[in-house]
Amino acid sequence: MRKTIAFVFAALFMFSQAAWARTIVIAQDATWPPMEFVSENKEIIGFSTDFMKAAAKEGGFQAEFKNVAWDGIFAGLDAGKYDAVCSSVTITDERKATMDFSTPYFKVRQALVVPKDSPATRIEDLKGKTAGGQIGTTGYFAIKKVDGVNSKSYDEIGLAMEDLFNGRIDGVVCDDPVAAQYALQKPEYAAKLKIAAVLDTGDEYYGVAVKKGNKEVLDLINKGIEGVITKGLDKELRKKWMGQ
Amino acid sequence: MKEKSVINITDGAAIPLKKDPGLFSAWRIAFFGSLSVLAYLLLSRPKPYVDILKFLPDGILVTFQVTFCSIFFALFLGLITGIGRISRNRLINAIASTYVEVVRGIPLLVQLFYIYYALGRFVRVPDIVAAVIAMSFCYGAYMGEVFRAGIESIDKGQMEAARSLGFNPSQSMFYVILPQAWRTILPPVGNEFIALLKDTSLVSILAVADLLRRGREFASETFTYFETYTLIALIYLLITLILSKLVSIMEERLRYYERH
Numbered sequence: 001m002r003k004t005i006a007f008v009f010a011a012l013f014m015f016s017q018a019a020w021a022r023t024i025v026i027a028q029d030a031t032w033p034p035m036e037f038v039s040e041n042k043e044i045i046g047f048s049t050d051f052m053k054a055a056a057k058e059g060g061f062q063a064e065f066k067n068v069a070w071d072g073i074f075a076g077l078d079a080g081k082y083d084a085v086c087s088s089v090t091i092t093d094e095r096k097a098t099m100d101f102s103t104p105y106f107k108v109r110q111a112l113v114v115p116k117d118s119p120a121t122r123i124e125d126l127k128g129k130t131a132g133g134q135i136g137t138t139g140y141f142a143i144k145k146v147d148g149v150n151s152k153s154y155d156e157i158g159l160a161m162e163d164l165f166n167g168r169i170d171g172v173v174c175d176d177p178v179a180a181q182y183a184l185q186k187p188e189y190a191a192k193l194k195i196a197a198v199l200d201t202g203d204e205y206y207g208v209a210v211k212k213g214n215k216e217v218l219d220l221i222n223k224g225i226e227g228v229i230t231k232g233l234d235k236e237l238r239k240k241w242m243g244q
Numbered sequence: 245m246k247e248k249s250v251i252n253i254t255d256g257a258a259i260p261l262k263k264d265p266g267l268f269s270a271w272r273i274a275f276f277g278s279l280s281v282l283a284y285l286l287l288s289r290p291k292p293y294v295d296i297l298k299f300l301p302d303g304i305l306v307t308f309q310v311t312f313c314s315i316f317f318a319l320f321l322g323l324i325t326g327i328g329r330i331s332r333n334r335l336i337n338a339i340a341s342t343y344v345e346v347v348r349g350i351p352l353l354v355q356l357f358y359i360y361y362a363l364g365r366f367v368r369v370p371d372i373v374a375a376v377i378a379m380s381f382c383y384g385a386y387m388g389e390v391f392r393a394g395i396e397s398i399d400k401g402q403m404e405a406a407r408s409l410g411f412n413p414s415q416s417m418f419y420v421i422l423p424q425a426w427r428t429i430l431p432p433v434g435n436e437f438i439a440l441l442k443d444t445s446l447v448s449i450l451a452v453a454d455l456l457r458r459g460r461e462f463a464s465e466t467f468t469y470f471e472t473y474t475l476i477a478l479i480y481l482l483i484t485l486i487l488s489k490l491v492s493i494m495e496e497r498l499r500y501y502e503r504h
Contacts, residue, residue, distance in 0.1 A: 072464075075469040094465075094467075098467045135457075135460060135464050141465070152453070153460075154451045155449060160451075163451070166364045168364070168370070168371065
């Protein structure tokens with residue numbers, strides 16, 4: 001008898017757990033404005049943060065955000081420290097081999113930022129000079145692919161921009177919303193920097209990365225992303241964070 | 245025999261002693277152990293490991309460059325600071341002591357950021373130069389303490405004797421005191437050298453392409469975190485073990501001269 005009661009309670013407990021929204025812990029490297037960055041109140045804010053909050057509502061899960069350094073963010077995903085990475089991750093074949101991606105939620109291209117007085121109009125114009133990018137990003141890989149341009153990898157894109165601002169390097173390559181944020185929005189940088197070119201590496205799509213085989217989380221996220229895009233919520237967020 | 249004062253400022257590495265029992269000394273276990281692990285990894289799984297190893301040489305070179313340049317300037321700075329710390333001139337003494345206090349109170353990582361990014365707004369220096377400046381500025385203070393202790397370990401009578409023979413104070417210092425103090429100073433200097441080599445891994449934060457950063461670049465592109473960092477750790481370990489052996493041989497030599 002006692003066993004039955006215990007069993008019923010256990011079953012009830014399990015059901016109540018299932019009825020509660022599943023919490024998905026999402027890692028973001030909050031150094032990538034305007035996509036994800038830390039506000040003055042020390043909260044993670046930005047386009048992708050808002051996007052995932054909306055997706056959580058649509059997909060029926062709870063989103064919890066965790067600020068994780070980019071260098072090692074995928075190692076943490078693999079180790080199960082969080083459920084997903086939503087940190088402006090471009091879907092690439094190399095990455096697809098080690099993790100699973102959601103449906104794309106944003107399109108970017110790689111942009112080259114240079115000082116205002118630089119004559120460079122293409123990345124190839126920086127031959128014999130040094131261009132910087134964030135370590136392990138598609139922007140940094142793009143620099144490495146160009147022969148004759150010295151590549152320099154930074155922990156954060158902000159440090160690369162600071163070095164460009166101080167004249168230590170000749171260019172920075174990163175996703176175009178981020179390039180725009182630094183070269184156009186931030187008054188101090190905007191006075192000295194400009195976007196010289198959009199690289200012909202083609203369109204890139206951001207996806208939310210989950211550990212390979214984690215279908216449960218992936219389905220929830222995909223459902224959420226679909227809901228946000230069909231409702232057109234992403235366009236509002238785009239206006240809010242990028243003014244376009 | 246008079247007991248030499250022992251100087252121990254920071255931890256460099258465990259310097260092996262000659263007295264260690266024969267075949268199974270800690271140094272040998274660590275050295276041959278890491279060497280065989282390295283060989284095993286390279287032979288059994290050449291796919292990631294050999295690729296990683298091929299990616300690293302210029303990083304190792306930068307690590308050595310930063311280490312050697314920094315130790316050179318740190319020794320120079322340390323000598324001046326050490327002499328300044330025992331100077332009777334109040335002003336010089338105050339400057340040297342304040343320098344040591346300030347540097348020892350700020351973490352090296354913060355110093356690196358400060359010299360590179362904060363001062364970078366005013367003075368533009370290349371990354372390696374900034375790294376060397378920060379490392380030598382920091383280690384100069386520690387070296388200063390080593391030099392001070394070394395000089396103070398020399399009996400006062402030596403200075404008095406030199407002065408009574410007609411040497412002026414700086415002559416006495418350079419011709420009489422320092423040559424003797426070297427023996428006490430050299431081992432801890434070797435120790436600091438090893439500590440400095442390990443601390444150069446911090447400069448990877450300045451986007452200096454040293455051994456650690458090269459490894460991080462490789463790992464972030466191929467997602468072979470375990471393999472890359474295992475290899476990086478082994479390489480650092482082997483380098484410091486070889487250096488600590490050299491320091492111990494040097495110490496042995498110095499003891500030999502002491503006896504005769």
